[in-house]
Amino acid sequence: MKHRTFFWFILPTLSAMILFIALPIVSVFVQSLFVEHEQVLVVTENCGPFGCTESTAVDVEATEKLRADQPLGQFNGLGTYANRSHLAFSEVGEAWSSSASFGEFWGKVYNLPFYSALAFTLAYTAVVTPLVLILGMAIAVGVNNLPGMLKGLAIFISLLPFLVTPLVGSLILFWMVDSDGVIGATIQRIFNDPSLSLKASTALTWTMLMVYGVWHTLPFSFITFYAGLQTVPEDTMEAAQIDGASKWQRMIHVVVPHLMPLVSFVTLMLIMDNFRVFEPIVSFKAEAHAQSLSWIIYNDLRESGNPLYASAGATSLITIILVIILMMPVLIRTWRDFTRKSH
Amino acid sequence: MATNAQSRMTPLKLFSYGFVAVWLIIAAFPFFWTFWGSFKVQADFLSKADWMNALRGTNTIEQTGSAFTGAGYYGAWVLEDFWFNFRNTGIVVFCTVVISLTFGTLGGYALARSGFRYAFWILMAALVFRAMPHITLVSGYLLPFFEWNVWGILPTTIIVLVAINQPFTLWMLHSFFKNIPKDMDESAMVDGCTRFQAFWHVIVPVMWPGVITTGLFSFLLAYNDFAVTAMLLSADNETIIPAINSFMGTTQVEGKVMYAVAAVVSTTAPLFVLILFFQRQIVSGLTAGAVKG
Numbered sequence: 001m002k003h004r005t006f007f008w009f010i011l012p013t014l015s016a017m018i019l020f021i022a023l024p025i026v027s028v029f030v031q032s033l034f035v036e037h038e039q040v041l042v043v044t045e046n047c048g049p050f051g052c053t054e055s056t057a058v059d060v061e062a063t064e065k066l067r068a069d070q071p072l073g074q075f076n077g078l079g080t081y082a083n084r085s086h087l088a089f090s091e092v093g094e095a096w097s098s099s100a101s102f103g104e105f106w107g108k109v110y111n112l113p114f115y116s117a118l119a120f121t122l123a124y125t126a127v128v129t130p131l132v133l134i135l136g137m138a139i140a141v142g143v144n145n146l147p148g149m150l151k152g153l154a155i156f157i158s159l160l161p162f163l164v165t166p167l168v169g170s171l172i173l174f175w176m177v178d179s180d181g182v183i184g185a186t187i188q189r190i191f192n193d194p195s196l197s198l199k200a201s202t203a204l205t206w207t208m209l210m211v212y213g214v215w216h217t218l219p220f221s222f223i224t225f226y227a228g229l230q231t232v233p234e235d236t237m238e239a240a241q242i243d244g245a246s247k248w249q250r251m252i253h254v255v256v257p258h259l260m261p262l263v264s265f266v267t268l269m270l271i272m273d274n275f276r277v278f279e280p281i282v283s284f285k286a287e288a289h290a291q292s293l294s295w296i297i298y299n300d301l302r303e304s305g306n307p308l309y310a311s312a313g314a315t316s317l318i319t320i321i322l323v324i325i326l327m328m329p330v331l332i333r334t335w336r337d338f339t340r341k342s343h
Numbered sequence: 344m345a346t347n348a349q350s351r352m353t354p355l356k357l358f359s360y361g362f363v364a365v366w367l368i369i370a371a372f373p374f375f376w377t378f379w380g381s382f383k384v385q386a387d388f389l390s391k392a393d394w395m396n397a398l399r400g401t402n403t404i405e406q407t408g409s410a411f412t413g414a415g416y417y418g419a420w421v422l423e424d425f426w427f428n429f430r431n432t433g434i435v436v437f438c439t440v441v442i443s444l445t446f447g448t449l450g451g452y453a454l455a456r457s458g459f460r461y462a463f464w465i466l467m468a469a470l471v472f473r474a475m476p477h478i479t480l481v482s483g484y485l486l487p488f489f490e491w492n493v494w495g496i497l498p499t500t501i502i503v504l505v506a507i508n509q510p511f512t513l514w515m516l517h518s519f520f521k522n523i524p525k526d527m528d529e530s531a532m533v534d535g536c537t538r539f540q541a542f543w544h545v546i547v548p549v550m551w552p553g554v555i556t557t558g559l560f561s562f563l564l565a566y567n568d569f570a571v572t573a574m575l576l577s578a579d580n581e582t583i584i585p586a587i588n589s590f591m592g593t594t595q596v597e598g599k600v601m602y603a604v605a606a607v608v609s610t611t612a613p614l615f616v617l618i619l620f621f622q623r624q625i626v627s628g629l630t631a632g633a634v635k636g
Contacts, residue, residue, distance in 0.1 A: 001457040005453075010449070013447060014450065016502070024484055025483060029477065052386075069525045137362055139366050142363035146360075159626075160374055163614050164374075166567060168585055171591070172373045173373055176367055176377075180389035182394045215369065247353065275476070278476065282569070297479060316479035319476060320479055
């Protein structure tokens, strides 16, 4: 295809991506460099019969004018990145030097908002991804053994939790685990503890969010592996059977290696999706015990009346960099594949 | 070939059947429970005393005289104007799908037919864009949109959703067009067609299966989105998902929780119908990128 024709074909999609994805990243970076103007203060001296008092007042007019003239705020450089709500270098350094044990150090760092969100996001990704891979594989094998009619039904039912709107799906579970809901109340009865609430402790909140994550993403890995199972070579399976391999051995030595390329694809997609975990925290109202990187950006932008653009921008940019680091292996492999093909 | 060894019930097989059965119950039960409960009153749906109340509707009979009530649906659709949010969602989703498919087909076709290095870089950039959490972009939109006075309206949201949709659409359609033999459009060009004519007369008639599959996923992305619609739409222009979230903020008062439950069931219904009719396409779309590597 000629360069010229290519240009006209790609123009609409490329301009959409440049205008609304690439430029916003630049905009995020620029706004993260500025902080809001401080209020302009005026000191007035009031002299009365009992002597003079100095009083400080906010000059509303001057503040408004300053904000209107420079809507971005005042330049702060990388200050926002280093402050307590983000990478918090000085706090981390101090915690390191003042802590006797690693546990104590981690306890202090975990109290910093950015690190606690990072810890939850990484823990969520690290727990949900392997669980979904293993359970998805097991269900795919199970469904593959079902009689034909039931296969379609099983896939239909499995698609529901995957395609349901994340906010809505997590609300549905939220009402069930509510202390008045069917699961919440039953658990209270089992443990005979009417004050037991899944929402009250950090460990239970994390577990609840991760259970939701598995419920929501399991169908994706199941269906991908199921499709892969349809292409397992019959000959190899039969040869293995003739050689006396048991069902389990055939599974481990023939089926699993055949699905390996799929595993890396599913892992990539799962990491991408799990890393942006956000809606369940809103639905479960779990922010007291679990915050994710996406959630703290959302919260900064929601700050009523006075959104923290700089803070949201800094967190966004750090998140984007983390995503690129996570994806590095895949990007490098795709790059190698491409160069091998073109030579 | 079903030999005796294959059809016999081994413990392993029994275990795997049981496992699938447990999964299917876990997958379906929450939907069934919420659907059934949406026709009850709150005292039954969230019944601490006895979960059987939700099935029998003890309090619903006491309060309304019948075991099923449409009060939640009436409250959501009529009293809280949920139909208006639904209409907004309809507009946003329709425009997003149509525009992003138009852009995506042109771009995906170009990428599939161009072997130059820059085509590869565009695909790589799209892969990175696809992985970024949507909310990270939203913080970049707000200030410029306020400045230009385009915040809060549907067209802005549509354009943003189209852009966020592009990376995925490009990848899907790019791999789909790669499977259409090059000879088809190239022989048309030998006969004197321009590139666009070849695309229009030869490729467009055969591309619909791929476009429909991609369109389904564009639909889901636009319909299910919360991060973009919640931050970019003003309160009087909300689509259904942010509307449900605002319901949750304001309706914790007794009785109104059922409005949110009814809204949630109403939101899930179109997805249910979608899976019913397009199950095959959805499955093939999910696995398209995977099976081909």
